[in-house]
Amino acid sequence: MSSSAPPAPTTPRRSLLGRPVDDGPRASFSQLMPYLLEHRTVLSWVIVISVLGAGASLAQPLLVAQVISTVEEGGELGGLVALLVGLVVLAGLLSGFGHYLLQRTGEGVVLSSRRTLVRRxxxxxxxxxxxxxxxxLVSRVGSDTTLLRAVLTQGLVEAIGGSLTFLGALVAMIIIDPVLLLLTVLVIAVSVVTVVLLSARIRIASRKAQEKVGDLAAAVERAISSVRTVRAANATEREITTIHEDARGAWLQGIKVAKISALVVPISSIALQISFLVVLGVGGYRVAAGDIEIAELVAFILFLFLLIGPLGQAFGAITSVNSALGALGRIQEIIGLPSEAEGDTDVAPAAATADRAAIAFDDVHFRYPEAARKTEQEKVIAEVVGDASDGGDRERTVLDGVTFSVPQGSRTALVGPSGAGKSTILSLIERFYDPTEGVIRMEGVDIRALDRTELRGRIGYVEQDAPVLAGTLRDNLLLGSPMASDDDCVAVLERVNLLEVLQRSDQGLDAQVGESGVMLSGGERQRLAIARALLAAPSILLLDESTSSLDGVNERLMREAIDAVSADRTLIVIxxxxxxxxxSDQIVVLEHGRVIGTGVHADLVRDVPLYRELAQHQLLT
Incomplete structure (x- = not known):
């Protein structure tokens, strides 16, 4: 688990239904430091350049004062002017190079944060x-990480060099005229207090704005991924309206950030103008009174500009850092979650047995919170109608004491009505979840004692929805077998009757399948998913409704392909x-998460009423 600091307590907001709404986690500056320290070498050079730039800037008012004094005395200006011009050019070059390094480092921070977030x-x-x-989740990787760039490119490190300029100008102004400095400090103090009071509001508003952008991204992703269903239901305009509402919500939050930032931005300008007028008025009076020289007043005014400049950088840094910390809170929320493997340290695997069955379930129970299963839309509906049955503490049992064994090299079928727990059994074998109670063994060893990579390397899994990745036929086939040759790919496509798809395009294995395999039929997507699993040559193959989208001819061909591969591996088929x-060598009948019968087809038709009913319904008796 991450050692990130817990969020600061806040007064909870209220939803439209009057229930508390969590404002989300807040990142601390200490959580931002690792991203910056990763680039400490470049940042060190930036600081050195900033120091040199500050020195070149601080020397300029002194040279201007010297030029004025030399003019009053009638001396030569050639060397002084050349030196002054050289300092101006040097300061500009240092500023440009430092800006480049900051931009480059900012991109590096975004890259490292995205890598960390994607890995998690x-x-x-x-x-x-x-x-x-x-x-x-996509918004956190794209939009939120981008805001971290602003930490560097909009003032934080530049403010370090600016602080040196600020201190140098402050010391020089004390030496020139403490009275004028005191008046200047009073004006600046008011502006600083105002910015500090606004900074907390900027962080909160920025985080809420990023959350709204996340809502918008989720709505767009949902509509695009289901565009055919949306069109078929004549729901296009309703989806557009929903997305527009989310876009407006993001816009309104962005406006709030802009309003608060708009209060911060002019503060430095107002402070500069007021300070300038005060210094000009009071300074002119003191020159007339003979308390200071005109050259000293000019130098003081130039130092005033050097004092206010870093102050503006500091204000910009406060704004950008608070915006970045709002986004970083959303990033850290994900990074702070335990990974799939981190929970394994709390698991005590059961002792191995002499049973060498490929897979064995021993009194397995599985349940999870009902609230975790609901979609976002279902949760909103439940909240609106006040569905008391959807309490977060209520748990739904999916498997209830499931026990069965799958012999090596056999074919076992799982049958039963929808919701009986068939797909959950395959998910447990893959360790997408762990049993609430009981043990699942592979060749006598509790699968929780096996490394997940090793376990999944021995299992091929074809999901019910048969997902196909955007890309080419080759990309999909090599997902689990990156070293397979083109000949291997062609051979496995032939085994699942997909040579027609291969020959459909002159590009062969480089033919695009489209987003989510849209260029393929439903049956072709399923067969491609099976081919992908077969190419990895697993010892155990899990097929979840692998023939559900096939017509009669292709179903027969698929059965022949499954028969061909079942000779040297264990199959579990739903x-x-x-x-x-x-x-099948064995059929396991499930109902309401329980095993109600195990055997071959003829025995189950005779002994298990539910199976007999299913068989009669499908004209198999």
Whole structure:
């Protein structure tokens, strides 16, 4: 777990229904430091350049005063003017080079934060993805990390060099005229107090703005990923309206940030103008009274500009840092979540047994909070209608004492009505989740004692929705077998009757399949997913409704392909079509999370009423 500091307590906001709304985590500056220290070498050079630039800037008012004095005395100006011009050019060059280094480092901070966040995201437990919106997670990687760049490019490190200029100008002004300095400090103090009071509001408003951007990204992702369903339901305009509302919410929060920032930005300008007028008026009086020389007044005014400049940088740094900390809070929220493997340290695997079954379930129970299963829309509906049955403390049992064994090299089918727990069993074998109670063993060893990478390397898994990745046929096939040759890819496509897809385009394996495999039919997507699993040559193959989208001809061909691969591996198949599994070595019948029968087709038809009903419904008796 991350050692990030806990969020500061705040007064909870209220939703439209009067319930508390969490403002989300707040990042501290200490959580930002690791991202900066990763680039400490470059930042050190930036600080050195800033110091040199500050020195060149501080020397200029002194030279101007010397020029004025020399003119009053009638001396030569050639050397002084050349030196002054040289200092101006040097300060400009140092500023430009330092700006480049800061921009470069800012991009580096964004890159490292994105790498860290993506690594954590893709190692999160599956349950986290069940509860979070994809668009919001994408927004954290894209939009939130971008704000970290502002920490460097909009003043933080520049403010370090600026602080040296500020201190140098302050010392020089004390030496020239303490009275004028005191008046200047009073004006500046008022502006500083105002900025400090506004900074907390900037951080809160910025974080809320990023959350609204996350809502917008989630809404767009949902609409685009389901665009065919939306069109078919004539819901396009309703989706547009929903997205427009989210876009307006993001816009309103952005306006709030702009309003608060607009109060900060002119403060430095107002402070400079008031200070300038005070110094000009009082300084002119003191020159007339003979308390200071005209050259000293000019130098004081130039130092005043050097004093106010870093103050403006500091104000900008406060704004950018608070905006970045609001975004960093959302980033740290994800980074602070435990990874899938971190929870394994708390697991005590059961002792190994002599049973060498490929997979064995021993009194397995599984349940999870009902609230975690609901979509965001379902949660809103439940809140509006006051559905008391959806309490977060109520848990739903999915598997209730499941026990069965899968012999090595056999074909086992899981059948039963929807919601019986069939797909959950495959998820438990893959360790997407761990059992609440009981033990799952692979060749006699509790799978919780096995490294997840090793476990999943021995298992091929084809999900019910048969996801296909955007890219080419080759990209999809090599996902789990990056070293496979083109000949291997072609051979496995032939085994699942996909040579037609391969020959459909002159690009062959480089043919694009489209976003989510849109260029393929439903059956072709399923067969491609099976081909991808087969290419990895796993010892155990899990097929979740692998023939659900196939027509009669392709179903027969798929059954032949499954028959061909079952000779040297263990198969666990889920199917609603009993015709695809009647010849299995073993059929496990589930209902309401319980095993109500195990055996071959003929025995189950005779002994298990539910299976007999399913078989009669599908004309298999």
């Amino acid at each position: 995201l893709l190692h999160l437990p599956i349950s986290e993805f069940d509860q979070r919106r994809t668009g919001d 199917a609603h079509r009993l015709s695809t599994v009647v010849d």
